[in-house]
Amino acid sequence: MSDRQMVHIGPVRVAVIAASSQVRENLQTIVEAHPAFSVMGSAADADTLVESLAGSVPDVVVIDSEPDESDPLKALFEREHTPPGLVLLLDDLDSDWVLDALPTDAAAILSRNVMPAEIVASIEAVAAGLCVLSPDVLARLLAGRKPLRWTAPSGPFEALTLREVEVLAMLADGLGNKEIARQLDISDNTVKSHLSTIFGKLGAANRTEAVMLAMRHGLIMV
Incomplete structure (x- = not known):
């Protein structure tokens, strides 16, 4: 929810x-x-x-x-x-x-x-x-006929931790920050920190781009 x-x-x-x-x-x-x-x-x-x-x-x-x-x-x-x-x-x-x-x-x-x-x-x-x-x-x-406004990195992505993959999967399920925090028993600020790290590693500007990139590269399945 x-x-x-x-x-x-x-x-x-x-x-x-x-x-x-x-x-x-x-x-x-x-x-x-x-x-x-x-x-x-x-x-x-x-x-x-x-x-x-x-x-x-x-x-x-x-x-x-x-x-x-x-x-x-x-x-x-x-x-x-x-x-x-x-x-x-x-x-x-x-x-x-x-x-x-x-x-x-x-x-x-x-x-x-x-x-x-x-x-x-x-x-x-x-x-x-x-x-x-x-x-x-x-x-x-x-x-994918209209690309999202991000520039993919030339090399491979920096590896995501298991917790970061968990957060990504929950993003793909449409969960908000507070729900992710409750399910993982962590604070809202920790969720925000994970999101910032995920965006940086994937080269994504927002949640939608992060999920799309993760799906394209097989990091998560929906």
Whole structure:
């Protein structure tokens, strides 16, 4: 069970970012119509949303705009909270950064043309700690047609310890840091230290890249 799953006792707290006021209104209507959701706020951009939330962090943010490479929700991620899951609604699912647009353990990447029911299902999935990808994005991810933004080392990887392999396997199973710490009976800081070492040894920039690299090189099986 991920950190995000554990905190959900009440309604799923949802925020909306969309440049168009009409799109924001439509997305809010979809969220408000679901009895298990509550709207925390909405805004035309991430900075305005963060300011309006006044320190609170939603469970899920629905974004109808293409984030830039600097990550429009960086201000939310830097807070001492479980980062929000993201539901990204995009026109171009083929753009270069799509496979890098998973800055949290849970995210959905969907076309803007999806039906309201698909948005609802994606919010529910992301709130439960899952990832949701359109068939096109999933096919690209599996086929490796769009490489992730990392540069593989020219030589062999530095050997991982058995504990580091254990942590990698748990990452592949979708576990968050706190759950990994509980299962291995270690502290959260020790998990973070293991992750930092793993990323350095594999040449990975984030959890997704680390798992993909480990799978490609036979370090873990899923």
